[in-house]
Amino acid sequence: MKKKAALFSLTILLLFLATGLTACNERNRIFRYGYWEYIVVGKESRIPKNKNDSVIAVVGLTESGAEQLALDVPSAINGTEVAYLGFEKYDIAINYYTLTSRNLLRLYIPENILSIKPYVFESLSAPDAKTIYNGAAEPSVHFSSSPEIYVYRELYEKIKSKHADCLDEEGSTDCPSCPWILETFVPANVAFMNNYSAAVNRGYFRAEDVESGEKIPEPPAPEREGYVFTGWYTEAEAINLWDFDTKTEIPDGEELRLYAGWKKL
Ligand SMILES: [Zn+2]
Numbered sequence: 001m002k003k004k005a006a007l008f009s010l011t012i013l014l015l016f017l018a019t020g021l022t023a024c025n026e027r028n029r030i031f032r033y034g035y036w037e038y039i040v041v042g043k044e045s046r047i048p049k050n051k052n053d054s055v056i057a058v059v060g061l062t063e064s065g066a067e068q069l070a071l072d073v074p075s076a077i078n079g080t081e082v083a084y085l086g087f088e089k090y091d092i093a094i095n096y097y098t099l100t101s102r103n104l105l106r107l108y109i110p111e112n113i114l115s116i117k118p119y120v121f122e123s124l125s126a127p128d129a130k131t132i133y134n135g136a137a138e139p140s141v142h143f144s145s146s147p148e149i150y151v152y153r154e155l156y157e158k159i160k161s162k163h164a165d166c167l168d169e170e171g172s173t174d175c176p177s178c179p180w181i182l183e184t185f186v187p188a189n190v191a192f193m194n195n196y197s198a199a200v201n202r203g204y205f206r207a208e209d210v211e212s213g214e215k216i217p218e219p220p221a222p223e224r225e226g227y228v229f230t231g232w233y234t235e236a237e238a239i240n241l242w243d244f245d246t247k248t249e250i251p252d253g254e255e256l257r258l259y260a261g262w263k264k265l
Helices: 001-025 063-067 153-163 178-184
Strands: 029-033 036-041 055-061 070-072 080-085 106-109 130-133 149-151 185-187 189-192 204-208 228-231 256-264
Touching: 001 149, 070 189, 080 130, 130 204, 149 153, 153 178
Parallel strands: 055 080, 070 106, 106 130, 130 149, 149 185, 189 256
Antiparallel strands: 029 036, 036 055, 189 204, 228 256
């Protein structure tokens, strides 16, 4: 009788462990698209609640992705919006996806990514790897990010002043992002302006950051309906074309702005 009872409790225990672990273990299927590995998640949960509740989390690089020196995270894959960079592997947030590359020097993040998950950049191991966020609003970060994230100088100033008063005298705060927000974001020293509408991404097209004596990488050509793009200029009036062979010297704390030139079709 004792043996039976023991066996019974053991069975229950095993059943409990098996179902419990399977529930935690339910993984998202990893898909591949060009340079990217991605999963489909819900807008507010790891597993989509229904067909309409799907957004994409970019969670890794394919072999060819890991060979690239510069990459633009896509804003959509097969028509589904990319909303997250990185993600939790399980519901218990102890294990995260990471982008892994020894070669990548620049990772450009589009404005529609509103949440950058912990550890996603941890395995970008090129010594000068830079991650650059191209949105004009503060994305949510839940942990100190390494490497840091470059943002437009205007956004950096906004983030800095928004969180300046969060900490009280004891250094504690109710603000969930405060402990790491100021060490995560750094101001970028180059801004490409779309030069036609302040309503589109607050007038920005792309942020960039260069060291002293480095050339500014040429961004992909912007698009505007009814116009042809004519190049990047040093002033909004589009008079002097920027030469991308120029090695730049941008004084500390300053920003170089380049403006898109447009010709009406
Ligand atoms: Zn804060």
